[in-house]
Amino acid sequence: MSSxxxxxxxxxxxxxxxxxxxxxxxxxxxxxxxxxxxxIAEVLWNDYLKHNPANPDWADRDRFVLSNGHGSMxxxxxxxLSGYDLPMEELKNFxxxxxxxxxxxxxxxxxxxxxxxxxxxxxxxNAVGMALAxxxxxxxxxxxxxxxxxxxxxxxxxxxxxxxxxxxxxCSLAGTLGLGKLIAFYDDNGxxxxxxxxxxxxxxxxxxxEAYGWHVIPGVDGHDSAAIKAAIEDARAETGRPTLxxxxxxxxxxxxxxxxxxxxxxxxxxxxxxxxxxxTINWQHAPFEIPEEIRAxxxxxxxxQAQEDEWKDIFADYQEEFPDLAAEFERRIGGExxxxxxxxxxxxxxxxxxxxxxxxxxxxxxxxxNAYGPLLPEFLGGSADLAGxxxxxxxxxxxxxxxxxxxxxxxxxxxxxxxxxxxxxIALHGGFVPYGATFLMFMxxxxxxxxxxxxxxxxxxxxxxxxxxxLGEDGPTHQPVEQLTALRATPxxxxxxxxxxxxxxxxxxxxxxxxxxxxxLIFSRQGLSPQGRDEAQVKQIERGGYVLADCEGAPxxxxxxxxxxxxxxxxxxxxxSGRKIRVVSMPCAEAFMEQDEAxxxxxLPAAVRTRVAxxxxxxxxxxxxVGFDGAIVGMKTFGESAPGGELMEYFGFTxxxxxxxxxxxxx
Numbered sequence: 001m002s003s004x005x006x007x008x009x010x011x012x013x014x015x016x017x018x019x020x021x022x023x024x025x026x027x028x029x030x031x032x033x034x035x036x037x038x039x040i041a042e043v044l045w046n047d048y049l050k051h052n053p054a055n056p057d058w059a060d061r062d063r064f065v066l067s068n069g070h071g072s073m074x075x076x077x078x079x080x081l082s083g084y085d086l087p088m089e090e091l092k093n094f095x096x097x098x099x100x101x102x103x104x105x106x107x108x109x110x111x112x113x114x115x116x117x118x119x120x121x122x123x124x125x126n127a128v129g130m131a132l133a134x135x136x137x138x139x140x141x142x143x144x145x146x147x148x149x150x151x152x153x154x155x156x157x158x159x160x161x162x163x164x165x166x167x168x169x170x171c172s173l174a175g176t177l178g179l180g181k182l183i184a185f186y187d188d189n190g191x192x193x194x195x196x197x198x199x200x201x202x203x204x205x206x207x208x209x210e211a212y213g214w215h216v217i218p219g220v221d222g223h224d225s226a227a228i229k230a231a232i233e234d235a236r237a238e239t240g241r242p243t244l245x246x247x248x249x250x251x252x253x254x255x256x257x258x259x260x261x262x263x264x265x266x267x268x269x270x271x272x273x274x275x276x277x278x279x280t281i282n283w284q285h286a287p288f289e290i291p292e293e294i295r296a297x298x299x300x301x302x303x304x305q306a307q308e309d310e311w312k313d314i315f316a317d318y319q320e321e322f323p324d325l326a327a328e329f330e331r332r333i334g335g336e337x338x339x340x341x342x343x344x345x346x347x348x349x350x351x352x353x354x355x356x357x358x359x360x361x362x363x364x365x366x367x368x369x370n371a372y373g374p375l376l377p378e379f380l381g382g383s384a385d386l387a388g389x390x391x392x393x394x395x396x397x398x399x400x401x402x403x404x405x406x407x408x409x410x411x412x413x414x415x416x417x418x419x420x421x422x423x424x425x426i427a428l429h430g431g432f433v434p435y436g437a438t439f440l441m442f443m444x445x446x447x448x449x450x451x452x453x454x455x456x457x458x459x460x461x462x463x464x465x466x467x468x469x470x471l472g473e474d475g476p477t478h479q480p481v482e483q484l485t486a487l488r489a490t491p492x493x494x495x496x497x498x499x500x501x502x503x504x505x506x507x508x509x510x511x512x513x514x515x516x517x518x519x520x521l522i523f524s525r526q527g528l529s530p531q532g533r534d535e536a537q538v539k540q541i542e543r544g545g546y547v548l549a550d551c552e553g554a555p556x557x558x559x560x561x562x563x564x565x566x567x568x569x570x571x572x573x574x575x576x577s578g579r580k581i582r583v584v585s586m587p588c589a590e591a592f593m594e595q596d597e598a599x600x601x602x603x604l605p606a607a608v609r610t611r612v613a614x615x616x617x618x619x620x621x622x623x624x625x626v627g628f629d630g631a632i633v634g635m636k637t638f639g640e641s642a643p644g645g646e647l648m649e650y651f652g653f654t655x656x657x658x659x660x661x662x663x664x665x666x667x
Contacts, residue, residue: 006297008225011046012038013281014081014294016254019073020277021287022094022101024268029095029103032251032264033071036222037156037187040247043228044185045078045300048236050151052304053083056111059333059430060311062151063114063130067123068158068187069104070266076101079112081290081298086110088288107428107456115428116456119448121164122421124184127155128170129425129434131182131242132400132410136380137431139405141329146318148329152236155184159197162186162205166449169418174242175213178402182242183235187222189251195262206246215241222247240402254281332378332431335459335515341375345509348372352502353538356530361563362465362523364504366391372508373397380432382410383463384419389525390437390465416442420449420462427458433512437463439471440480440522447486453518454492460518461511467497468616470564470648471525475641484617487520488589496588497522497615499566500530503587506541510591522563526644529567531585544591545603548583549573555582557610557662560625562586565614565633571655572614576662582608589625610665616653631661 015038023029050062066075073094079086086100090110093099100110104118114130117123131153138149161167174182186205190197206218215238221227228247235243252264256276269277278284285291319326331338348371352364359367373379373394383392398407412419416438423434443450443464453460469479487495496507496519504523511519531548540546545560549570556579561569566585573581584603586592592600604611604625611630613622619634626632633652640647648654 004293006293008039008042010294011297012042013254013283014290014298015041015074015077016277016281017283017285018077018080018091018288018290020269020274022073022076022091024271024274025092025287026095027268029073029268030070030266031073031269032191032266033068033158033187034074034077035255035259035264036189036249036251036253037071037074038253039223039225040156040185040187040228040249041074041078043225044154044232045082046298047229048232049154050307051112051300052308053112053301054305055308056084058308058311060149060151063127063153063429065114065123065127065130065153065155066105066117067127067155067161068120069117069123072101072103072105075105075113076110079110081295083299083301083304084110084112086112092288115425116452119452120158120160121166122449122452124155124157124161125166125170125418125421126425126428127153127182127184128174128179129422130429131174131179132177132422133380133426133429133432134181135177135179135405136400136407141325143318143322143325146314146321148315148318152181152183155182156187157184158187158189159192159201162203163201166417166421169415170422171209171214172212173413173415173418173422176402177400178240179242180239183232184242184244186244186246187249188246189249191251191260191262191265193262193265206244209244213241215243216246217243218246220245220247222249223253256280328377335430337513338375342513344375345372345505349502349505349509349538352505353533357501358527358529359501360524360527361498361500361504362391362525364498364501365463365508365521365523366394367501368505368508369394371505372512376433376512377408378431378433380408380410380426380434382412382419382434382436384412384416384436384438384442385414386438387411389439390463392435392437392463410436412436416445417449420446421452423460424449424453424456424458427453427460428456433459433461435461435463437465439466439478440464440483441466441478443480443483443487450487450493450518450520451490454490457492457517459515462518462520463523464520465523466525467522467563468524469635469639469651470616470644472644472647473641476638479639480617481635481638482618484522484615485621488621492517493520494518494588494590495520495522497563498587499561499563499585500528502530502533502538503541503585507587510542510588524564526564528564531566531570541587542591543595543599544588544593545584545586547603548585550582551580553580554605555608556580557612557666558582558584558604558608559612559614559658559662560584560586560622561614563615565616565653568653568655568658569614572658572662575655575659579662579666581662586625610662612658612661612665614653614658616648616651631665633658633661
């Protein structure tokens with residue numbers, strides 16, 4: 001093996017070669033960004049990034065986010081070269097079915113991929129969440145002489161990320177919160193899919209970020225290793241503000257005929273051009289061939305293990321001096337809930353049932369937070385400028401600021417999309433269970449971040465209040481109709497719409513306890529009447545759907561309802577006293593569908609085909625439960641502006657209409 005030390009350029013060229021070769025073999029992909037950012041990545045990963053390829057989940061590692069995720073081969077090349085368990089065969093299988101190297105970085109596929117990126121702007125927003133989590137966790141656990149939590153978050157982003165509005169939401173908040181360990185690298189190559197961005201993107205980006213309160217380092221030559229290194233040193237020295245390093249680069253650097261042009265952004269270079277690249281950058285190696293001295297120059301396993309071992313020594317001393325804190329840190333980083341939480345949560349749920357009162361479910365939610373909050377120091381809550389309406393502040397809430405990050409509540413401002421993607425970053429970082437709230441209608445602003453939480457199966461809790469036309473006078477712009485359907489159609493997402501305080505307490509318990517996906521909790525503005533239940537029924541709420549009120553013998557008809565419409569169904573059953581009617585409360589259809597077939601049959605027997613679903617949202621979702629023989633009392637239009645009670649009557653959400661619907665079906 002050669003003992004020659006490769007140059008920085010040679011190390012960066014390994015990334016360029018692997019990226020263009022993998023894209024060419026896949027016959028699709030984006031070679032331009034990896035080739036253009038290779039020099040920046042080489043300096044960051046070899047000189048600064050604190051990570052251990054042998055333990056990608058080490059708690060105090062630096063986080064690296066490729067926000068311009070279409071350049072995924074940059075990340076896969078870096079992971080492979082630095083020693084992660086990502087063999088060359090996986091790079092050769094780039095973009096192929098069941099490979100660990102999909103077209104965009106996907107969380108959970110390859111070790112070292114910190115988040116799923118691709119929808120532009122969300123990666124840097126996730127990075128803001130990770131940096132926020134680091135700052136809060138450090139404030140909660142670090143002690144004099146023990147910097148247990150002390151790492152940076154680095155993000156690469158391109159013009160597209162900056163054009164997306166979410167980058168404004170997130171980066172504005174990052175400046176306000178003084179996230180000094182967040183360092184972003186702007187790949188200023190002037191090219192996007194449609195060509196030169198000066199035709200549609202002429203922002204003064206440095207001034208924009210200065211206005212956010214960021215430390216900005218402009219005009220860095222993204223192909224000059226010394227300049228990149230100096231910029232990173234400058235950024236790391238600034239601890240009170242996040243930093244944007246503006247790197248001027250050439251997209252597709254090294255490609256004689258395509259560099260600097262949109263042709264290399266999202267398509268293979270072609271065999272002839274790749275041959276020219278090899279000549280231009282003096283890379284005289286076959287596709288996917290990496291010389292041993294280059295591998296040795298990239299291998300971070302020894303250095304990374306030493307860094308983790310040093311941290312373990314600090315943690316061992318920390319355990320001796322602060323054993324309770326150390327145990328709590330390990331529990332939270334491991335994502336485990338306090339051992340007594342299930343028992344205490346069940347106790348509170350029983351109290352809700354015993355002390356039944358008419359109450360808006362948003363208020364019942366706040367009461368639950370007051371009960372669960374003291375049990376869950378990992379809670380990191382927030383609201384998008386609607387705390388007084390969403391009722392997400394509980395008695396132990398403490399706001400987080402640039403000067404004091406020891407709290408547990410984030411005032412996100414009017415940033416629904418940013419809030420949701422920041423929460424994803426917080427969850428990915430570890431140590432917290434984030435929840436954040438807005439009106440259900442404004443889930444629409446955040447829709448793609450909710451989808452990303454579900455795609456990554458993160459424990460994120462989306463709280464949505466003002467759940468229907470029942471909110472009244474604010475009118476159809478604020479009245480959700482189709483949003484519940486959109487949420488329920490999202491894979492991996494559990495959507496809960498409770499009908500009273502007891503169901504509200506259960507849905508919070510289930511959302512907090514669910515480790516393999518996000519939950520959406522849907523709460524009302526208007527008061528909801530309490531429902532009578534025995535102990536078995538209270539326990540069955542967790543199953544997503546259960547028999548709330550039944551009849552003697554086999555039912556003639558089944559009413560299925562959620563939220564505020566459950567009491568309508570109960571009232572209709574009482575008016576149909578001469579009929580055998582069953583009422584099923586279905587607070588979470590997804591949880592119900594995960595139950596075994598025998599349980600589902602016991603609640604909704606197939607033999608009973610006369611079924612009516614009642615919900616003040618778009619009705620079409622419920623055909624899966626009522627079939628074409630049944631009926632749906634739901635919305636088919638947008639709402640109107642009027643008092644909530646009048647709207648409910650106007651749109652047919654009355655016991656009389658439900659009764660008439662059932663009688664029509666029964667004949």
